[in-house]
Amino acid sequence: MKCYVMTLFPEMVEEIVKTSILGRASQKEIIRVKAVNIRDYSADLKHHKVDDYTYGGGAGMLMQAQPVYDCYRAIAEEMTTENGGVTPEHRVIYLSPQGRVFTQEGAVELAKSEYLVLLCGHYEGIDERVIEEIVTDEVSIGDYVLTGGELPAMVMIDAIARFVPGVLHNEESALGESLAGNLLEYPQYSRPEVWRGKAVPEILLSGDHAKVDAWRKERAIERTRTKRPDLYARYLVENGLKE
Ligand code: 6GU
8 A cells, every 4th residue: 555645744744654563564565655745846936835825814824726736746647657657546535624534444445545645734724626626535533623634644544554464463453453343342461460459350361262252252342331332332233232
């Protein structure tokens, strides 16, 4: 998978991408993340300006259409060259609090993409015309407002990368986890067996794998019911336990 991030702050993206599991996946070229600086496409060769006042007045500056569009054209051209003159299928995702809320299912779906282009906005937003021209999906990461799209873009890349084959060492771990099947993860314990007077649940030491599995499932269900009643309701419906 190759992921282009159109941004005014490429260093934010680069820092995150070189760290931890994303860093390892990048090193192995299982995922390629390229931060592209929108400012490099400013037509203003002197000050590299990319923002201006909004028509109709009001507070704040808007990202102008031209640098965003030219940045996208350069990315499209690079993808075309990489594919022997054929532009590969790709989504252009605009990160915005007005978008559809990103979910684990969304991550699974986007992980099938060969190419992704993420557009990070700043200031009060981006000129509507370039959004209409290039954007295929508008995505939010939750109902709160951030100062820019870079952190949401990285949240998405991280969540998506976990489902790209080879990124995680143990392929099952992406599926058996929190939110798989609308259940939270069961509680886990490591050594020592007793810590500050608290013992590890007896059954986990029994060596009886069937019993351990049953206990974990039960704990996952109970934990979901108490911590996330909204998820629990979905779990019941999707498993035919409730209408
Ligand atoms: Cl994608 N962008 C911004 N600026 N704020 C957000 C968001 C995105 N998702 C939640 N809040």
